[in-house]
Amino acid sequence: xxxxxxxxxxxxxxxxxxxxxxxxxxxxxxxxxxxxxxxxxxxxxxxxxxxxxxxxxxxxxxxxxxxxxxxxxxxxxxxxxxxxxxxxxxxxxxxxxxxxxxxxxxxxxxxxxxxxxxxxxxxxxxxxxxxxxxxxxxxxxxxxxxxxxxxxxxxxxxxxxxxxxxxxxxxxxxxxxxxxxxxxxxxxxxxxxxxxxxxxxxxxxxxxxxxxxxxxxxxxxxxxxxxxxxxxxxxxxxxxxxxxxxxxxxxxxxxxxxxxxxxxxxxxxxxxxxxxxxxxxxxxxxxxxxxxxxxxxxxxxxxxxxxxxxxxxxxxxxxxxxxxxxxxxxxxxxxxxxxxxxxxxxxxxxxxxxxxxxxxxxxxxx
Numbered sequence: 001x002x003x004x005x006x007x008x009x010x011x012x013x014x015x016x017x018x019x020x021x022x023x024x025x026x027x028x029x030x031x032x033x034x035x036x037x038x039x040x041x042x043x044x045x046x047x048x049x050x051x052x053x054x055x056x057x058x059x060x061x062x063x064x065x066x067x068x069x070x071x072x073x074x075x076x077x078x079x080x081x082x083x084x085x086x087x088x089x090x091x092x093x094x095x096x097x098x099x100x101x102x103x104x105x106x107x108x109x110x111x112x113x114x115x116x117x118x119x120x121x122x123x124x125x126x127x128x129x130x131x132x133x134x135x136x137x138x139x140x141x142x143x144x145x146x147x148x149x150x151x152x153x154x155x156x157x158x159x160x161x162x163x164x165x166x167x168x169x170x171x172x173x174x175x176x177x178x179x180x181x182x183x184x185x186x187x188x189x190x191x192x193x194x195x196x197x198x199x200x201x202x203x204x205x206x207x208x209x210x211x212x213x214x215x216x217x218x219x220x221x222x223x224x225x226x227x228x229x230x231x232x233x234x235x236x237x238x239x240x241x242x243x244x245x246x247x248x249x250x251x252x253x254x255x256x257x258x259x260x261x262x263x264x265x266x267x268x269x270x271x272x273x274x275x276x277x278x279x280x281x282x283x284x285x286x287x288x289x290x291x292x293x294x295x296x297x298x299x300x301x302x303x304x305x306x307x308x309x310x311x312x313x314x315x316x317x318x319x320x321x322x323x324x325x326x327x328x329x330x331x332x333x334x335x336x337x338x339x340x341x342x343x344x345x346x347x348x349x350x351x352x353x354x355x356x357x358x359x360x361x362x363x364x365x366x
Contacts, residue, residue, distance in 0.1 A: 041320055041321045041358075042314070042318060042319070042320050043311065043318070043319045043320070043321070043354055043357050043358045044317060044318055044357075045317045045318070045319065045353075045354065045357060046357075054349065054350045054353050055347050055349060055350030055353060055354065056347065056348050056349035056350060057313045057316065057345050057346070057347060057348070058296070058300075058345065058346060058347075058348035059343065059344075059345050060294050060296070060336075060340055060341070060342050060343065060344050060345070060346060061294070061342050061343075062292045062293065062294055062342045063292070063293065063294075063295060064290045064291070064292060064293075065290060065291055065292070065293040065295060065329075065335065066286055066287075066289075066290050067225070067286070067287045067288075067289045067290060067291055068284040068285060068286055068287065068329075069218065069222045069225055069226060069284070069285045069287060070282065070283070070284050070285075070327075071216040071217060071218050071222075071264065071282070071283050071285065072216060072217060072280065072281070072282050072283075073214055073215050073216030073217055073264075073280075073281060073283065074214070074215060074277075074278060074279065074280055074281065075212050075213070075214055075236075075268075075275045075276060075277055075278065075279045075281060076212065076213045076214070076215050076277055077207045077208075077209065077212060077213070077277050078208075078211060078212060078213055078267075081182070081184070081207060081208035081209070081210075081211065081212075082205070082206070082207050082208075083180070083181045083182045083184070083205075083206045083207075083208075084188075084202050084204070084205055084206075085110060085178055085179075085180065085181070085202070085203055085204035085205075085206065086200055086201055086202045086203060087113060087157070087178070087197050087198070087199055087200065087201045087203065088155065088156050088157040088199055088200075089113070089115045089117050089118050089156045089157060089176065089199050090115065090117065090196075090197065090198045090199050091113040091114050091115030091116070091117070091118070091176070091196070091197065092113070092114045092115075092194065092195070092196050092197075093111055093112075093113055093114075093191050093192060093193055093194065093195045093196075093197060093203075094111075094112045094113060094114045094175055094193065095111060095112045095193055096110070096111045096189070096191045096192065096193055097109055097110060097111060097112075098110045098111070098180075098186050098189070098204070099186065099189060100186050100187060100188070100189050101185065101186060102185070102186045103184075103185055103186075103273075104180045104183065104184065104185075104186060104206065105180070105183045106180060106181065106182055106183045107159065107161065107179050107180065108179060108180045109177045109178065109179055110178050110179065110180055110186070110191070110203070110204050111177075111178045111191045111203065111204075112175045112176065112177055112178065113175065113176045113178060113197070114174055114175055114176075115156075115174065115175075115176050116174065117156070118153075118156050118157075118158075118174070118176045119172055119173070119174035121149065121152050121153050121156055122153065122166060122172035122173070123172050124149045124152075125146065125149035125150055125152075125153055125166065126166070126170055126172060128145040128146035128148075128149045129146045129149075129167075130170075131145075131146075132145070132146045150163065153166075156176070157176055157178070158176065159177070159179055161177075161179075162176075162177060178191075178203065178204070180204070180206050181206070182206055182208050183208060184206040184207050184208035184209065185206070185207055185208075185209055185273070186204060186205070186206060187205045187206065187207050187277075188202075188204060188205030189203070189204055189205075190202060190203050190204070191203040191204065207277070209270055209273050209275065209276070209277075210269075210270055210271055210273065211267060211268070211269060211270060212267075212268050212270050212275050212277070213249075213265055213266065213267060213268070214234060214246060214265075214266040214268050214281050214283060215263050215264070215265055215266075216263070216264050216266065216281070216283050217256075217259065217261035217262070217263065217264075218251070218261060218262050218263075218264045219260060219261055220255055220260045220261065220262065223251065223262060225287045225289075226248060226251060226264060226285060226287070227248065227251075228248050228249060228250055228251070229247060229248060230247065230248045230285050230286055230287065230288065231245070231246075231247055231285075231286050232245075232246045232247060232248060232266055232283045232284060232285040232286065233245060233246075233283070233284050233286075234246055234266070234268060234281045234282065234283045234284075235281065235282050236274070236275060236279050236280070236281045237279065237280045237281070238274075238279055239274055242274065244268050244269065244270065244275065244281075245268070245269055246266040246267055246268035246269070246283065247266060247267055248264060248265070248266055248285060249265045249266060249267045250264075250265050251263075251264050251265075252264070252265055264285075266283060266285075284329075293335050293336070294335070294336040294340060294341075294342060295329065295333055295334070295335055295336070296310070296326075296333070296334055296336060296340075296346065296348060297332060297333065297334075297348050297349070298326075298328065298332045298333060298334045299332070299348070299349060299351060300346055300347060300348045300349070300351050301324070301326055301334060301351065302351045302352065302354075302355050304321070304323075304355075307323050308323070308324055308325070308326055309321050309322060309323050309324065310322055310324050310339075310340065310346050310347070310351065311346060311347040311351060311354045311355075312340075312344055312345065312346055313345040313346060313347060319347060319354055321358065322339055322340065322346075323339055324336060324337075324338065324339030324340055325337040325338040325339060
């Protein structure tokens with residue numbers, strides 16, 4: 001019995017060893033295609049292409065990178081830089097002199113209003129003014145009347161220019177100029193020649209765009225890194241090559257339940273008036289801290305299907321394709337998030353040439 005048991009035990013051991021050998025051989029057979037695939041991705045650059053200098057090789061290293069929070073949002077006008085022009089007296093619009101999009105200066109005439117009430121007030125002022133200038137007698141009462149008549153004209157919408165004209169010409173005119181109270185861009189026009197309007201009718205909207213707001217969405221996870229006063233650089237979809245300086249003014253309101261974001265308001269200089277309300281912008285807010293990162297030229301990154309790749313140099317003329325994760329930093333620079341490490345060499349220039357060479361090699365093999 002013991003002899004049979006020992007024999008069976010020996011046979012089982014032999015079978016188990018044979019299975020392990022077979023599994024090992026199977027593993028080697030499965031790994032072979034992977035080695036072939038790696039060999040297929042190698043790109044050999046011809047000597048002529050190397051001599052042209054189109055390909056430049058760079059050794060990657062870590063550098064300190066200012067930490068930023070990247071957020072998206074829209075341009076809005078500053079409420080204090082918005083003005084509305086409305087009638088203070090009833091009348092009929094005699095002429096319209098500005099349209100939407102016009103750049104107007106402070107005091108610019110936007111329209112004129114025919115108003116019998118304004119015309120009568122001018123007459124009362126001129127009469128009181130003439131009596132106050134009479135020689136002899138007690139004219140203080142007429143001076144008070146003239147002063148009250150002048151104040152009434154101001155309340156009806158007369159500007160300093162209109163009162164100066166009245167004092168100079170001593171001639172009343174029935175047309176009240178409607179002027180812009182600020183310098184800016186005309187954004188609303190509700191006036192039309194011949195339209196009868198009651199007092200208090202809004203006719204024009206003016207926005208001073210030399211400084212605007214950018215209201216951006218910051219994710220909840222980033223709020224601990226943000227505070228008022230931080231500097232920011234903004235780019236606009238309409239002007240991808242331009243940069244605009246701004247600063248964080250406030251973190252506003254409550255977290256939005258659907259997106260888990262908070263509105264962050266930035267004040268942005270806009271001296272050339274390129275930013276307009278409603279434009280989409282991306283802001284990079286500097287948190288004030290720094291971290292180590294690998295930064296490369298965006299020209300080194302090529303698209304391959306849905307992936308981003310770079311070309312790692314095995315030798316000065318041999319490269320291999322490497323998938324990477326990158327984040328654009330603006331200014332044609334990108335941060336490597338995954339796929340490369342310090343010390344590796346990549347083609348910082350000539351990526352398109354290498355991509356074309358890889359495509360040629362693949363076609364020739366087919």
